[in-house]
Amino acid sequence: MRRRHVLGGGLGLAVTSSEKTARAFIAVMLGCLTALAHVALPAAAWEHWGGDRGGARFSPLQQITPANVNRLVRAWQFRTGDLARRDSKDMAWTKFEGTPLFVESSLILCTPFNEVIAVDPGTGVQKWRFDPKITIERPANRYNCRGAAYWVDAQAPPGAACRSRIFMGTNDMRVIALDATTGATRSLKSSHKNSNTNSPHFLMKMATNNTNREKGN
Numbered sequence: 001m002r003r004r005h006v007l008g009g010g011l012g013l014a015v016t017s018s019e020k021t022a023r024a025f026i027a028v029m030l031g032c033l034t035a036l037a038h039v040a041l042p043a044a045a046w047e048h049w050g051g052d053r054g055g056a057r058f059s060p061l062q063q064i065t066p067a068n069v070n071r072l073v074r075a076w077q078f079r080t081g082d083l084a085r086r087d088s089k090d091m092a093w094t095k096f097e098g099t100p101l102f103v104e105s106s107l108i109l110c111t112p113f114n115e116v117i118a119v120d121p122g123t124g125v126q127k128w129r130f131d132p133k134i135t136i137e138r139p140a141n142r143y144n145c146r147g148a149a150y151w152v153d154a155q156a157p158p159g160a161a162c163r164s165r166i167f168m169g170t171n172d173m174r175v176i177a178l179d180a181t182t183g184a185t186r187s188l189k190s191s192h193k194n195s196n197t198n199s200p201h202f203l204m205k206m207a208t209n210n211t212n213r214e215k216g217n
Contacts, residue, residue: 046102049147076124080111094143103150104164104180110145114170116178128183135172143171150180 051057064072082091094112101108106118106127114134118127149167156163164180178185 078124097146099147112143130183
């Protein structure tokens with residue numbers, strides 16, 4: 001049923017109840033997008049796979065500009081060691097797509113075989129390394145790790161073990177939790193016959209993750 005509303009100046013506009021619902025939904029979504037756009041990223045951190053909780057992939061840092069980008073030089077280079085020690089047949093099934101996190105004064109990245117490595121951002125020196133020793137068999141997609149997730153237990157006292165943690169989903173379907181400062185580990189095992197390459201996300205204090213089925217995404 002259409003109801004006619006009279007606006008200022010005598011203009012009549014017919015709007016259905018479903019149209020009103022749709023407009024209200026659009027208004028709510030626009031409000032959510034506006035809120036995400038104003039999520040502030042710490043000045044010198046990259047705490048989430050997409051930069052901030054909304055995945056904006058934006059950094060407010062301003063030292064690198066169009067005027068000086070052509071003067072950048074390589075400060076250091078870090079190698080994971082996979083090419084030197086992994087079988088070439090396994091390497092043929094890898095992709096390196098990991099986005100490092102910058103947390104706890106470290107760059108923290110994951111390799112296609114789900115090794116998690118903490119690197120000193122100033123020198124490129126490895127601080128700690130964790131190898132989950134995933135099952136070496138052909139994955140559903142490829143050996144890959146797109147990133148890890150960072151979480152802080154606000155109820156734990158400063159300096160407590162595992163107060164800040166790195167979470168990662170492995171190719172052989174485990175969720176790995178590491179102390180972000182030391183690499184000490186906790187692990188949860190899954191029995192699903194899938195594979196996982198995505199970065200975990202946190203929703204209401206719960207870690208969530210997508211998976212790939214045996215025959216692909």
